[in-house]
Amino acid sequence: MKFKLLLVLILFNFSGYAQQKIQIGETRSFHSEILDENRKLEIYLPESYKKGEKTYPVLYLQDSYYNFTHAVGTVEYLVLNQLIPEMIIVGILNTRRIRDLTPVSHGLSEYHINRLPNRGGADNYLNFMEEELKPFVEENYRAAPYNILVGHSLGGLLNTYCFFKKPNLFNAYLTISPSLWYTNNLLDKELDEVLKDHQDIDSKFYMTIANEGGIMLGNNYRLAGKLESYISENKELDLKFKFEPMFEQTHGSLGLPSIFNGLQFIFEDLKFELPENKEAIFAENGSQKMIEEIEDHYAKLSREYGFRISDEGAMNNLGYAFINKEGFEDVAVKVFNLNAENHPDSFNAYSNLGMAYEKAGNIEEARKYYEKALKMVKATGDPEWEFYQNDLDDLNAQEKEESLNTD
Known part of the structure; x- marks a missing residue:
């Protein structure tokens, strides 16, 4: 009797799941x-x-x-x-x-x-x-x-x-x-x-x-x-x-x-292609000039097409260029901060900002934005939320290890 009841409950649950429709x-x-x-x-x-x-x-x-x-x-x-x-x-x-x-x-x-x-x-x-x-x-x-x-x-x-x-x-x-x-x-x-x-x-x-x-x-x-x-x-x-x-x-x-x-x-x-010669980007005021070029490019496109064209991908690429160049961590923070401000609904923008702060050695700010990105990505149901969880876990583990070493 218990087995039959269990079987009925299982079939009922699977039946309810099968009836869910993707619209x-x-x-x-x-x-x-x-x-x-x-x-x-x-x-x-x-x-x-x-x-x-x-x-x-x-x-x-x-x-x-x-x-x-x-x-x-x-x-x-x-x-x-x-x-x-x-x-x-x-x-x-x-x-x-x-x-x-x-x-x-x-x-x-x-x-x-x-x-x-x-x-x-x-x-x-x-x-x-x-x-x-x-x-x-x-x-x-x-x-x-x-x-x-x-x-x-x-x-x-x-x-x-x-x-x-x-x-x-x-x-x-x-x-x-x-x-x-x-x-x-x-x-x-x-x-x-x-x-x-x-x-x-x-x-x-x-x-x-x-x-x-x-x-x-x-x-x-x-x-x-x-x-x-x-x-x-x-x-x-x-x-x-x-x-x-x-x-x-x-x-x-x-x-x-x-x-x-x-x-x-x-x-x-x-698409916006960064110049092949990155030295111009790393020169004095190079980051500001690139930011202005990207903003002008997408503002022009938005006028021509008649709707807003996002510059998020181009800004991300610019930020990655700086985050991978030693001594430019603060510039990467600046670029990713601007990107997050312009795209407040993007969990990826906050995740990249957290990565920039981590690279710059600002652990508290990095944690804040990693946590924000994780909360946002989980709310979307995106199955890759684990990558964002791993970023936060790695940061916490790194801080814990550094704390033990200093003690």
Whole structure:
């Protein structure tokens, strides 16, 4: 009897655990007057969204049914490694996919005419995104004025069509194996003719292709060649382009690595490289000059992107440069102190400040910040809290040993 009761309790506990769900987003719907239908969205908000008032760039993800889960995971992984900023993801669920993602075409083969009877609604869909979807997101979420459009296959076709017709509707286009076998008068024109009314273009266009063949492969290379030539001949345009064939991937598997690489391309200028010659940093007033350079760099980027770009990683690298140079321990404390003041929610900033104080021989201050970092990291549930515990334990053991030696 006792065994049966114990078994029931165990099963009950495991059953309760199994029913816990991991939620990565929410579903919203609203009515579109332009499309004359209700549209559903899958919305992902970064973890920090509920803690503050800052704004976030928005990634508009087409074909959300297929792409939402892996896109969220990719973004979270890249953010964790400080390669891209946090962002809101708006996944657009399809109703009539072929209708929305294809422009009008007068040159399709009979096969494709029969296969795609409900085609040619791309202009209406672009109007929906510009006049209804983006305003809806901006009204309901803290959206920064920086937007990325992601499209795969027919979604990539829509990406390309949008870039040709309204290049400044989005700040960046992440275009995955676009279905450029699909014929359209606008897509067939030369770029200088298409973009003659868009001399203020300020976009980034990233494109991939999988192990495709035939006219689709040829037209992707043709578009890539057009863009590369146009950029080289029109250097006054602030247009950045990268074409990355991934022939080891299939048309279906290409989505995840494209988003992973594409987002890093879009935000590659967020990195700040310290000068290779460190002597300038260690010269008189070198630390102050570097601090000012880093602050100016990220302030400029924040103005250009329209949301705050963190300088925490760059300040950490600067602090490490000083902490590893004998005689510059106090400078390291200064840099890490500034970093902690500017990023009070970062347990890593406090941990580094504790390390700097320890290196400078100020054990009490080191302990204070190690303890603060440990408390903060435990509150997040981060499994690497043990490293922060070890820092504190090592400090206490070192102080105890020194005390015994002096006695």
